Amino acid sequence: MNSNTHPFHNPARLVDWSTLTTGNITSDIQAALAEAQAEIDAICEVSPQEATFENTFLALEAAGETLSRAWGRVDHLTSVQDSEALREAHRAMLPKVTEYSSRIPLNAKLWAALKSFAEKPEAAALTGVQKRYFDETLADFKQAGADLPDEKKTRLEELNQELAQKTKSYSDNVLDSTNAYELLIDDESRLAGLPDSAKAAARQSAKSKGHGTDEEPVWRFTLQAPSFLPVLKYAADSNLRKTIYDEAALIGYKEKWDNSELICEILKLRQEKAELLGKKNFADQVLQRRMAKSGENALAFTDDLFLKCKDAFATEFDELESFVADQTGQPKDRLEPWDISYWSEKLRLSKYDFDDEALRPYFPIDGVLNGMFRIAERVFGLRIQNHEGPENSWHPDVKLYDLYDAEGELLGYFYADWHPREEKRGGAWMNYLDTGAPLADGGRSPHVGLITGNMTEPVDGKPALLLHQEVETVFHEFGHLLHHLLGRVDIKSLNGVNVAWDFVELPSQIMENWCWNRESLDQFARHYETGEPIPQDLFEKMVAARNFQSASFMMRQLSLGKMDLELHVNPEHYLEGDLDAKIRESLAGYLANLKTTPKSLVRRFGHLFSSPVGYAAGYYSYKWAEVLDADAFTRFEKEGIFSEEAGRAFRECILSKGNSEDPAKLFKDFMGRDPDPQALLKRCGLM
Template sequence: MANILLEKWNTPFGSIPFEEIKNEDYKPAFLQGIEDGKKEIDAIAQNEATPTFENTIEALDASGQVLDKVAEIFFNLNSAETNDFFEELAQEVSPLLAEYSNDITLNEALFARIKYVKEHTPIESLTEEQARLLDKTFKSFSRNGALLSDTDKETLREIDKELSGLTVKFSQNVLQETNAYTLHLTEEKDLEGLPESIVEMAKEEATKRNLEGWVFTLQFPSMVPFMKYAKNRDLREKMSIAIGQRAYKDNEQNNSAIIHKLVSLRAKRAKLLGFDSHAAFVLEERMAQNPKTVLSFLDDLLFKAKPFAVKEIEVLKDLAAQDGIEDMKSFDHSYYAEKLREAKYEFSEEELKPYFSLEKVLEAAFTAAERLYGLKYTERKDIQKYHPEVTVYEVTENGQYKGLFYTDFFPRDGKRPGAWETSYQAQYKNKEVNQRPHVSIVCNFSRPSKDKPSLLTFGEVTTLFHEFGHSLHAMLADTTYRSLSGTSVYWDFVELPSQFMENYCYDKDFLQSFAKHYKTGETLPAEKIDKIVASANFMEGYQTIRQLSFGILDMAFHTGKLSENATMEDFEDEILSDTKLYPTTAGLAMSPSFSHIFAGGYSAGYYSYKWSEVLDADAFEFFKENGIFNPEIAAKFKTLLSSGGTKDPMELYKNFRGREPKVEALLKRAGLAEA
């Protein structure tokens, strides 16, 4: 029987024929991909010719393309457009994929050939990229079990198989819990403080559910403004409890046991491979190199930021006291922070939204990409997509095809929370053919209403630019090998391109170019733009402590700090005592929904966001000194982006900047440097 996933597609640019794929195609395609991949690996491992870079390392990098294609489509849709079928199949195939991966890594004949190439190939005979691939391949095998005994290899297989199922289950539980909660209000007095647009959205949500009144959910476009504007403190507390109990209630979706098992298995795996902890294993292949460096980095920033955060909270407590609140809690923070912002800068996020229609913000991102890198984005109506709300763009440079760009912006029951960038097809070169990437960004912004387009908060504007920055990293890729292409870099470097793009949202001239009222076309008044720029580091002390707390918690989980019987809330209270700015509420914990580190690949790596902020602040300062669209500096940054993982990240950065990054740029931008 024909299977579209296994056929060559006669589509524009080899784009995925989403509308022709049937559910029953996936499992056979996975099984065929695994079978084909095994044959390719066997051919490499059993090759009787002397091992060379070409017949071993290059051949390995080129193997498994059928399986990679199927897995990229399936797991991307499992995040953006899942259903019961996808969730069940994800549980079924994840252990098979883990086993397949182990079959490669633990293949003794294959590793013997890799080792031979490593030991017998003169480094001067390789290009810099080839040398990098050889080193990466050897380390990938030696770090992941190739040197273990047969007994330990079997143990590793069992661990990896179990880990793969647990991470999928963790993510499914978070999504189910997110979709399960609703705050149903029927009295208008409970809506006090909420902007009209948020009330309208809640009304539409209620109507969709055949309910009277208004419905608020744990989806970001509903939850965040509710916490920021709802005057009814009891309801803010109620929503806060729902957030803190997500995947932490006494039901089948409670992730506590999964966390204990994940942390235990990761630690056991690291020990098996000769590392003190999972963090030590992960960080060996990061810019930071070891847990000591990361913890020192986090502690140093905590020391510098906490005095500022404490002062900021005191101001908010004074504001709350005017409303008779003497025991300010964490669920009051967003409400009073927004009140303070409005008082201090004379604007609210809601009053800015009419000036930030999604269409105009996306156009601005495209304009930035064109001015910096010469990229142009043109919508293509003839390319298939997986949901009607997805839009597809052809990207060109100097008239030449550069790649495809998919956007998916609105919440759905089948979409996990948050925002992310992903690829359906990586860039690489094969026999003079430069295969270009197919890249996607997925977000959860407010939907258009009957009479309004999708209007973004300023925070959502920066989110779009952040994910767009990731997409540029993938889109500009220009490497020979798939495993070194685009975002295939150290994870404490991968956030540089994304966070770098956020800086453009705070440039006055650039803001004026796209902050236009969706009805009148009027530009956001200059004084409001000045206020936005001035507010760039508003509550930055608090925000820094919050980000650091996530990184500290992540490192504690993965350096052996979690005791066998600890509850999530007790563990968080203990580990985060130095970052607590508000009293703890019993029965709540954020770890059970901390998808980044338990389902999203950021384990022992959440510190990367702050680490990369040092890089992005330093990089953008270079642009500001010479013009934020300076063509010479943009060309240097483009080289950094297009190089992917072909060079050491610090080498790439120094080639761009002329020196190593300085933390002072971050402290200055964040307003955390002592005057």
């Protein structure tokens, strides 16, 4: 199809994003759907006698490529360039795209064509990546309901449609309620304790909205993380902290954006879908082919880590309450939720004389990115450079890069979009736009990916100066990106991040380790004005403080994973009554006892409810993969953090392999043994 007529179809690896206008979405997606359906119909017509791997399984792999590319671009734009017109176009096409994709495994003729080849001797003779794709495809179809009777298939299609619509509404509510709030402060004395960087950002935000003058300045705070988190951590004014905390707690909860009913509806739909597919609950349905295998196993993993850190968690919180009593001269008492970050930071300062803000000048974002690229080049044998020529991205702030193998082969391109905008959803994420494949001449077409975040913005002519935690996030998302760009799997759908969900965080989380080593930090942590590295005494304080309240952080992550699993293992318990109270009940021991009971973040927990599956019943996988990454990094610690041998082995055994082999085998190939579950506890100082 002509890319001038249908710009979203454009097969160019680097599309001109200015041509991807909202007005083209309906016609482009309709045309792509028609093409995709014709490709599926052609497979359905293959007779049993004529069935081969090429005209059944590989034809299925190729079907819908135009649709996948076009819809991927539309979906991406809804995340970074939201508008009412874009939403309307996306919502109009979402049911049709969902219908197409959900019907594939429910298409009896298609399933028959695949099975007709599967029963042949040629199928039994498949090896390597073809065998993996064959097995995974059959498993995908069975898990998605291919063997269901017709009436159940019809209901399953309806469920998939409803889930797509309701999770999109949930996501929109989170974004809209985040953007609907602003707090304007015209009394600078209320900002006591806030770092200069946070005040400057708030002043710049106010100016951008026409608030205040140089003579009568105003400071503007929003519910974007870089804006409100410094208030909770540093503002001496407890009422200010309470105000912003209370508003953040209402994201996805107040007025027309209340997600409470949507959560119940989504849980009901997911449970019905699981039962329709022969599983006891949604967790068992989605985890059956992940490393955990079942909701029960994932809960056991979570509860085991809980038992190993609960005593340390209790000790840490008792220490914090005692510290507050000592500092205020008041009797020891429970804390308010909006006071925890503030007093935790005070306690950390008293114990380690270390302030996160002291590191900001050493982390200008361009320096962080350049240093990260140099580390990846050295460890994994790569070359990364700015893309030359027109970039034509979706926003002027977006940068485009080329990634080469050290020997000169172009492996891919990637976009980076780091700062918050009102039309951009919160958080940080990686996604892929195109997946490369072998070419007839023996080469490979390049991959295309993107990394995005909502990091501290440049202020007052200074570069964007990041917190160390933000630096870790940048490295984390870059790890996901490398997983995609370094994939060398000949079948696209098995490439890169298309792996078991509880394995996908290994490549991202292992990258964070290079943010803590003196040798690696010296590659990029340089003062934005003087070029000096982090002073040794400041570095030592940073490392000493690394495991400050590590049990509390561990418990917070475990509590989120536990909540997720409980909602999807026992959904009937949460469908009526006080949702927050029931969640608190299920998290007994996981949460600190506070003076004011905080609301659950379930109504703004996009990981769980912003897409039909996403991280639902899978949030535990962050900790699961953290066990893997803590253990895997011990090889770099032994062989050298810049060890080319270890880096090439990780690239070869993990990053290049995607889902071409079982993840447990890939880990064992790299480490020479199964994972050591104690590695994470050791790294966190909990044993």
